[in-house]
Amino acid sequence: MPTSPIQSRLIARRTLLRAGFLAAGAVAGAPLLGACGSGSSESSGGGTTGRITLGTTKIMQFDPYLTNTDIHIHSFYTYLLDYPPDGTYEPIPAGAERWELASDGTSVTITLREATYHSGEPVTADDVVTGVTRAQDPDAGFTLAQPTAFIAAATAVDERTVRLDFHQPTPESLVLDWMFAFPLVLAASNTPAALEREPAGSGPFRLADFRRDQRLVLEKNPDFYDDGKPFLDEVEYRFFTDEDALVAGLESGSVDGAAYIGFRHADRLRDRFTMVEGNGRMSLFFMNAIIPPFDNKLLRQALARAIDRNRILEQVNFGIGDPVYTAFMPSSPAFDPAYLDSNGFDLDAAAALLEQSGGGTSAVAGVASGTPAVQTLEIIQADLKKIGFDLEIAPQEEAAYLEALFASELQCTVAYQPNNLQSPSLIARGRQMLTTEANTTFGAAVPPAYVEAVGAAGTAMTPEDQQAAYAALNSTLIDEAWAIGISTVPSLFALDKRITGLVTDARDFVDLTDTKG
Amino acid sequence: MYGHLIRRLLQFAVVLLLGSIAVWAFTFALPGDPASVLLGPDASEAELSATRERLGLGGSVVEQYLSWIGHAVSGDLGASYYSGQPVVRELFDRIPATVQLAAFAMALTLLIAVPVGIVVALRPHSVAGRLLQGYLTAGLAVPTFWLGLLLIIVLAVQLQWLPASSDFIPVWQDPGGASTATILPALAVAVHTSSVTARFLATSLGEVMGKDYIRTARAKGVPERDVIRRHALRNASLPTVTIVGLQLGSFLGGTVVIEAVFNYPGLGRLLYTAIGERDYALVQGGVLFVVATFLLLNLFVDTLYAVLDPRIRLT
Numbered sequence: 081m082p083t084s085p086i087q088s089r090l091i092a093r094r095t096l097l098r099a100g101f102l103a104a105g106a107v108a109g110a111p112l113l114g115a116c117g118s119g120s121s122e123s124s125g126g127g128t129t130g131r132i133t134l135g136t137t138k139i140m141q142f143d144p145y146l147t148n149t150d151i152h153i154h155s156f157y158t159y160l161l162d163y164p165p166d167g168t169y170e171p172i173p174a175g176a177e178r179w180e181l182a183s184d185g186t187s188v189t190i191t192l193r194e195a196t197y198h199s200g201e202p203v204t205a206d207d208v209v210t211g212v213t214r215a216q217d218p219d220a221g222f223t224l225a226q227p228t229a230f231i232a233a234a235t236a237v238d239e240r241t242v243r244l245d246f247h248q249p250t251p252e253s254l255v256l257d258w259m260f261a262f263p264l265v266l267a268a269s270n271t272p273a274a275l276e277r278e279p280a281g282s283g284p285f286r287l288a289d290f291r292r293d294q295r296l297v298l299e300k301n302p303d304f305y306d307d308g309k310p311f312l313d314e315v316e317y318r319f320f321t322d323e324d325a326l327v328a329g330l331e332s333g334s335v336d337g338a339a340y341i342g343f344r345h346a347d348r349l350r351d352r353f354t355m356v357e358g359n360g361r362m363s364l365f366f367m368n369a370i371i372p373p374f375d376n377k378l379l380r381q382a383l384a385r386a387i388d389r390n391r392i393l394e395q396v397n398f399g400i401g402d403p404v405y406t407a408f409m410p411s412s413p414a415f416d417p418a419y420l421d422s423n424g425f426d427l428d429a430a431a432a433l434l435e436q437s438g439g440g441t442s443a444v445a446g447v448a449s450g451t452p453a454v455q456t457l458e459i460i461q462a463d464l465k466k467i468g469f470d471l472e473i474a475p476q477e478e479a480a481y482l483e484a485l486f487a488s489e490l491q492c493t494v495a496y497q498p499n500n501l502q503s504p505s506l507i508a509r510g511r512q513m514l515t516t517e518a519n520t521t522f523g524a525a526v527p528p529a530y531v532e533a534v535g536a537a538g539t540a541m542t543p544e545d546q547q548a549a550y551a552a553l554n555s556t557l558i559d560e561a562w563a564i565g566i567s568t569v570p571s572l573f574a575l576d577k578r579i580t581g582l583v584t585d586a587r588d589f590v591d592l593t594d595t596k597g
Numbered sequence: 598m599y600g601h602l603i604r605r606l607l608q609f610a611v612v613l614l615l616g617s618i619a620v621w622a623f624t625f626a627l628p629g630d631p632a633s634v635l636l637g638p639d640a641s642e643a644e645l646s647a648t649r650e651r652l653g654l655g656g657s658v659v660e661q662y663l664s665w666i667g668h669a670v671s672g673d674l675g676a677s678y679y680s681g682q683p684v685v686r687e688l689f690d691r692i693p694a695t696v697q698l699a700a701f702a703m704a705l706t707l708l709i710a711v712p713v714g715i716v717v718a719l720r721p722h723s724v725a726g727r728l729l730q731g732y733l734t735a736g737l738a739v740p741t742f743w744l745g746l747l748l749i750i751v752l753a754v755q756l757q758w759l760p761a762s763s764d765f766i767p768v769w770q771d772p773g774g775a776s777t778a779t780i781l782p783a784l785a786v787a788v789h790t791s792s793v794t795a796r797f798l799a800t801s802l803g804e805v806m807g808k809d810y811i812r813t814a815r816a817k818g819v820p821e822r823d824v825i826r827r828h829a830l831r832n833a834s835l836p837t838v839t840i841v842g843l844q845l846g847s848f849l850g851g852t853v854v855i856e857a858v859f860n861y862p863g864l865g866r867l868l869y870t871a872i873g874e875r876d877y878a879l880v881q882g883g884v885l886f887v888v889a890t891f892l893l894l895n896l897f898v899d900t901l902y903a904v905l906d907p908r909i910r911l912t
Contacts, residue, residue, distance in 0.1 A: 219647065
């Protein structure tokens with residue numbers, strides 16, 4: 081029977097409705113179908129015993145000589161000794177079973193634990209010798225070069241014993257800090273090129289799978305020296321390009337934990353997740369003494385007094401962390417809280433010093449965009465304006481920022497520094513803190529008093545000498561006023577409540593040896 | 598037809614060459630140094646210099662380009678600065694994820710755009726028509742990344758129906774898991790693309806419905822359903838095919854922002870990360886691949902024209 085135009089339009093409408101329902105059903109059904117399909121998936125929403133998934137935005141390096149702080153390095157590598165994660169410096173035998181310092185402080189003899197690398201080869205004294213040689217090369221040692229400078233020679237006494245001779249009597253604290261930061265790496269693989277793609281350590285986890293900016297999977301090392309550990313069978317790190325995406329992934333159950341997240345998330349996540357604060361780093365305000373107006377020491381001292389640490393802690397750190405004045409954390413024996421009172425925030429004193437300095441009244445601060453350093457600088461900017469100093473903030477993409485920083489082109493900036501451990505002479509590791517002409521804030525004009533103070537802190541043997549050396553170092557830092565401590569910046573982790581035992585060591589490296597999930 | 602194809606392929610080669618020069622110039626104009634990003638803030642000048650040399654960044658820009666294009670012609674796009682893996686392998690590792698996302702997004706686009714376009718064209722003054730016109734306006738106006746964030750907050754974080762991010766799960770291995778992982782980013786993309794497509798379809802269909810041959814078909818008693826399906830839709834689909842082809846090209850080129858928002862491990866996110874890391878080799882190889890894909894899709898769309906409309910002859 082033929083249909084009329086009206087009928088055919090009605091049919092068309094029905095057809096459209098049917099098509100619409102089908103389309104809506106397909107759209108709505110896909111997730112349901114998906115949910116059915118992923119029900120047996122092992123990782124989503126996690127908490128499965130023996131396996132956890134952690135999200136991170138950090139870039140991965142497999143070479144322990146190239147990292148200052150990281151999420152996976154402690155899993156791959158064993159260090160000569162450990163410190164407890166509580167901020168104390170009681171050495172715990174790790175790769176080294178025992179060690180003995182010579183009574184005159186000029187050498188140490190280290191006996192290595194009987195252990196094997198992930199490749200199955202034994203850990204030997206030759207590996208330590210090779211490692212020391214690499215660390216002493218300033219072109220290959222990165223942050224280990226300065227801490228290793230006190231070693232004159234490394235000798236393999238036998239298969240598992242190595243002796244290190246020093247240039248001069250060296251305090252035990254410096255030797256222990258060095259042992260804590262020295263990773264055991266298979267000698268044959270201990271080059272930047274070899275470690276770029278494959279770790280070569282003896283740590284609690286082995287590399288199972290790595291896909292660039294997608295995932296890193298660690299599996300338990302059954303031959304780890306500490307019997308029964310690690311507790312987890314597998315750890316998966318999933319990479320996120322953006323911190324907000326990482327936190328959303330945590331909240332939606334895509335990952336069991338989020339590593340190294342910003343403080344602004346803490347309050348929102350605290351009720352539903354376990355928040356873990358790691359040892360973290362310090363934020364410092366650096367002024368480039370090569371570029372005017374910061375070539376004026378009095379002007380630097382003036383601006384140092386205009387930094388309101390409490391406001392920064394409250395508004396940028398959301399109350400997390402502690403104020404610092406020089407580049408030492410409260411856990412350092414060189415930390416002196418008295419400076420926070422004597423040289424702390426005082427706009428009147430700052431204004432008077434600025435006037436006295438007769439220096440310029442404006443500068444540009446370079447900063448890596450998207451970091452809390454921008455907000456820190458905004459607070460500093462507002463206070464500096466009150467004393468008549470205009471600070472322009474110029475956020476840059478990280479690559480451009482690093483280039484300018486390396487080239488000493490930044491007038492001033494806020495950057496982050498690692499913990500100096502228990503030996504304050506380790507302050508001279510970062511490029512702004514070096515005692516050589518490679519120092520990016522002084523060039524060839526590094527203050528001799530600073531060089532001397534760092535040297536003295538590295539050689540003071542008695543407790544009295546050490547206290548005097550640390551006081552002199554603090555005094556120099558305050559007088560030269562180019563690296564102004566702002567606050568500690570603890571690392572922050574949000575974890576599913578079933579995860580326990582995740583800690584960071586004194587360098588802020590994640591340690592999963594005791595983690596359970 | 599063959600002459601046309603040969604001409605287009607020659608154009609293809611020229612555009613690709615110009616594209617490679619443009620990409621090369623763009624990457625070298627970027628501020629920042631790959632070595633410093635790779636080694637971090639504590640690297641010494643000597644280390645940076647050695648790394649630049651190792652990455653092949655030692656010679657002049659022209660020398661580097663000529664060396665690169667010479668290898669590229671033979672299919673060697675170099676190695677990623679970060680992973681050390683061949684760029685071709687890095688790209689092919691990510692292409693399945695992006696193809697899957699593109700397929701989901703395109704399917705959703707068509708599922709939404711075709712009925713919406715038809716209703717808007719045929720019933721513009723009805724309640725449904727007005728509502729859908731509102732959808733078209735909103736779909737065009739709302740930024741894709743914002744919609745993506747909204748979907749994450751509502752569907753993933755608040756309701757926890759879907760994950761906010763996911764690994765790539767191939768649909769042929771786990772259709773359910775793949776749907777779960779892909780549906781949100783695909784929907785975020787499809788809202789915009791379906792608005793564009795539906796608008797084109799509605800306009801085109803509206804014009805076709807006023808043509809003489811439609812009136813003739815109705816006068817001959819052809820049912821309205823057949824008039825729309827056989828006569829109107831087929832003719833109205835030509836401009837729509839163009840826009841769908843271009844959208845598919847942009848999907849395959851990498852829905853960069855949406856992959857970053859959803860942490861979806863596709864080609865777009867790879868290039869996004871590579872730009873941030875100044876991984877020149879990967880950026881240059883990746884963009885060249887995207888340009889080539891786009892050109893090939895254009896060629897395919899042109900060819901499809903002739904299939905859809907026999908009056909069009911490619912000469």
